[in-house]
Amino acid sequence: xxxxxxxxxxxxxxxxxxxxxxxxxxxxxxxxxxxxxxxxxxxxxxxxxxxxxxxxxxxxxxxxxxxxxxxxxxxxxxxxxxxxxxxxxxxxxxxxxxxxxxxxxxxxxxxxxxxxxxxxxxxxxxxxxxxxxxxxxxxxxxxxxxxxxxxxxxxxxxxxxxxxxxxxxxxxxxxxxxxxxxxxxxxxxxxxxxxxxxxxxxxxxxxxxxxxxxxxxxxxxxxxxxxxxxxxxxxxxxxxxxxxxxxxxxxxxxxxxxxxxxxxxxxxxxxxxxxxxxxxxxxxxxxxxxxxxxxxxxxxxxxxxxxxxxxxxxxxxxxxxxxxxxxxxxxxxxxxxxxxxxxxxxxxxxxxxxxxxxxxxxxxxxxxxxxxxxxxxxxxxxxxxxxxxxxxxxxxxxxxxxxxxxxxxxxxxxxxxxxxxxxxxxxxxxxxxxxxxxxxxxxxxxxxxxxxxxxxxxxxxxxxxxxxxxxxxxxxxxxxxxxxxxxxxxxxxxxxx
Numbered sequence: 498x499x500x501x502x503x504x505x506x507x508x509x510x511x512x513x514x515x516x517x518x519x520x521x522x523x524x525x526x527x528x529x530x531x532x533x534x535x536x537x538x539x540x541x542x543x544x545x546x547x548x549x550x551x552x553x554x555x556x557x558x559x560x561x562x563x564x565x566x567x568x569x570x571x572x573x574x575x576x577x578x579x580x581x582x583x584x585x586x587x588x589x590x591x592x593x594x595x596x597x598x599x600x601x602x603x604x605x606x607x608x609x610x611x612x613x614x615x616x617x618x619x620x621x622x623x624x625x626x627x628x629x630x631x632x633x634x635x636x637x638x639x640x641x642x643x644x645x646x647x648x649x650x651x652x653x654x655x656x657x658x659x660x661x662x663x664x665x666x667x668x669x670x671x672x673x674x675x676x677x678x679x680x681x682x683x684x685x686x687x688x689x690x691x692x693x694x695x696x697x698x699x700x701x702x703x704x705x706x707x708x709x710x711x712x713x714x715x716x717x718x719x720x721x722x723x724x725x726x727x728x729x730x731x732x733x734x735x736x737x738x739x740x741x742x743x744x745x746x747x748x749x750x751x752x753x754x755x756x757x758x759x760x761x762x763x764x765x766x767x768x769x770x771x772x773x774x775x776x777x778x779x780x781x782x783x784x785x786x787x788x789x790x791x792x793x794x795x796x797x798x799x800x801x802x803x804x805x806x807x808x809x810x811x812x813x814x815x816x817x818x819x820x821x822x823x824x825x826x827x828x829x830x831x832x833x834x835x836x837x838x839x840x841x842x843x844x845x846x847x848x849x850x851x852x853x854x855x856x857x858x859x860x861x862x863x864x865x866x867x868x869x870x871x872x873x874x875x876x877x878x879x880x881x882x883x884x885x886x887x888x889x890x891x892x893x894x895x896x897x898x899x900x901x902x903x904x905x906x907x908x909x910x911x912x913x914x915x916x917x918x919x920x921x922x923x924x925x926x927x928x929x930x931x932x933x934x935x936x937x938x939x940x941x942x943x944x945x946x947x948x949x950x951x952x953x954x955x956x957x958x959x960x961x962x963x964x965x966x967x968x969x970x971x972x973x974x975x976x977x978x979x980x981x982x983x984x985x986x987x988x989x990x991x992x993x994x
Contacts (some may be wrong), residue, residue, distance in 0.1 A: 503571070503632075511650050513574065516686065517581075517625035518651035519658030520618075523679060524585065525663045527552040529616035531588070531671045533754040534724050534728065534736040535596030536607045537868035540989030544610040545604075548762060553616045557623025562623065567633035567968065577624050578687030589673055619717035623681075626651055633911040648653075671731045711981045728829070732822025734867075739830040749831055751798040753823075754868050759798025763833045768802035773937035774800055776924045777895050778861060779955035780941055781805060783948045784860060786829035788812040792858045792887065794846040794875065795865030799833050805860075806839060814839045817849035819865070847874050853887045861888060863896035871898060875989040876910055877981050882919040885944065894918070894942045902937030906991040908978035911940060911971070916980045918942035920951065923971060924956065924963040930974065939963070 505513070515592035528546045536542055564573055591613040599606040626647065626782060633643050666675050729738040735753040742748025747764030762769035769775045778801070781789075793802055796818035805812050820822055821843040827833035833890035835841050844850055844867050861884050865875055874880065884894050896914070898908040908925070915921045922941045941947060949967055956963045966974055981988070 505571075505629065507633075510633055511649065513629050513690075514626050514647050515654035515657075516653045517578075517622045517654070519579070519584075519654035520683065521550070522658040523621050523662050523666070523675070524588070524619055524622075526659065526667075527672050527675060528611060528975060529738070530667070530731070531614050531676075532596065532607075532610045532854065533868070535592075535600050536610055537551040537754055537756065537867055539870055541604065541993065541994075542607055542611070545607045545614060549608070549611045550615050550619055555618035556622045557620040558627055561624030562627035565628045567573055567624070570628035570631050573628055574587060574625065575687045575694065577621055577628065578683050578690060580681060580682035581618050581621035581625075582620050582680045582793050585676060585683060588614060589676055604916050627798050644681050648915075654903065660843060668733055730822060730826050732820050732826070734820040735823060736921065737823055737826055739826065747832060749798075751827075751831065753797075754989045756866075756869055759800050759831075759865070761798045761800055761803070763832045763848075766800075766807040769800065769804060769960075771800075771895050771937075772926070772959075772963065773939055774804075775959040775961055776939045776963045777801055777864075777897070777954060778804055780895050780924075780939070780952055780960055781891060782808070782955055783861060783951045785891075789859040790857060791815070791848070791860040791862065792853065793817065794863045795819075796827065796841065797864060799827055801862055801864070802839055803833075804842050805861070808862035812838060815853075816841045817846045818843060819845055839979075846872075847880055849879070850883050850887060856889050858887050859889055861890045861892070861894045863894070866897075866899075869899050870992060871896075871906075871910070872987055873981075873986040874983070876988055877983050877986050878913050878916050879983050881942075885917050888944065891945045892942075893945065893947070896940040896942075898938045899935070900938060900992060904929075904930045904932055905978070906988060907938045908975050908989055909981050911975045912978040913981045914942050915975070918944060920947050921971065922947055922965050922967045923951075923974070924952075924965045926961075927964050930966060941965075957979060 504510075527544060528550070529543060532542060532546065561577070564570075568758045592610065593615050596610055598608045609626075618733075630647050631645055633647065634640055662675075670678075728736040731737070738752050739754060740750050742750060742760075745762065745768075749761045749763060749768070751759040751761070756842055757771075759813045760774075762768035762770070769778050781804070783799070788809050789805065790810060791802070791805055793814065793816040796802070796816045799816065802814050805814060816839070818841060824833070824841055824843065828835075846863075861883070863871075863875065865872060888894060893912075896910070898907050898910055911921065911923055920943050924939040924941065925938055926934075928934045930940065941952070947967070949965070953965055956965060979985070
């Protein structure tokens, strides 16, 4: 038997395991952002990306261990890093061109796009750790301590990469550039490691093979830089863009990820394009005349705040929007003008509501979404209770909800709001209320009797009329739906239908 391969210096082994594990987590976090514009950002999408990443780690670790037992790991480490660099470089074109074909939320499309976004580079990077472990196992009596130390180093690398990506990298650099920079760093690490280990070439094989691999990497990086991005701006939460309405000179549509979120008429803030915002406007118009104190949970394109500013001058409005980058985009492209009458607080809506004084608002608008889903912690009985506390005795709460047949989420959310407010109604289209199609639903709630007759009169006059259910028809619609609480709020599962 020949002599076992010489172990790596401890510092180098630590750096390789730390860096490879960290790179996998960077790719996993970025994968969620890369696929969002095409299939949304839902629990199913997150689960797919995490599941595919774990599969890549499992298979990569298994293959790395097998190869380390058959070949000298010192000859495999540099090629693994260089191939991972190529796999990382081709991620952008694979996702951006593949995403156009796989648009939508179908499970097979989500899984395939997640695989294109993360599997190959994560698979290759995961092979590094078992190769390093093999090299360091020169003394069987120290197997436990060696494996334990390197495993902990890998975990620390993953934790560090997760925190840096979430708190620093994404906020400072677009995702596409993080991918390209990571590919360059992996390639540089592979080349330096190959030189240090005194390999004849970092990549074993014929010159033609090496040239093909290098070309693929360069072409992948070039396509990644040149491939069309669906974003005007990439915020900390969204791939956002604004597109013009060809039929309306001042019309602008805000697209977040792959969903139409808001329509803004720069020339006429009273022009409410989307049906659900017309219905919210109809409810707002029934409030007592004069200025109102309004609280908006979610800003989007600031359509409703601008409408209230135009129809009720002197109103005091506060918008709580979690995405500061989106607020900047609204100012730049959607004509948002903030001031003493329209203030913006960047932060989580639930935290923001908790900070509001009791009985401080006449009108609360819940229009916060993660893609097409109301964030679960904004859909619970505890959240509705806090909103009721913030409202004045005659104040009205309206909440925008999107659901699809069999309408499990909207029924549960209505049951939840009705558990807090004594007077509740829901507005939508006849087809949606009959369970024939997916649509927006607007929940209307108050501690005082609702102006049902006046709301219905205004709904009938809207460009897209809505139907309002109250009393027994509403109870029949809710049926036996379960109230959502902080302990039980499976919003994504209810929407999955």
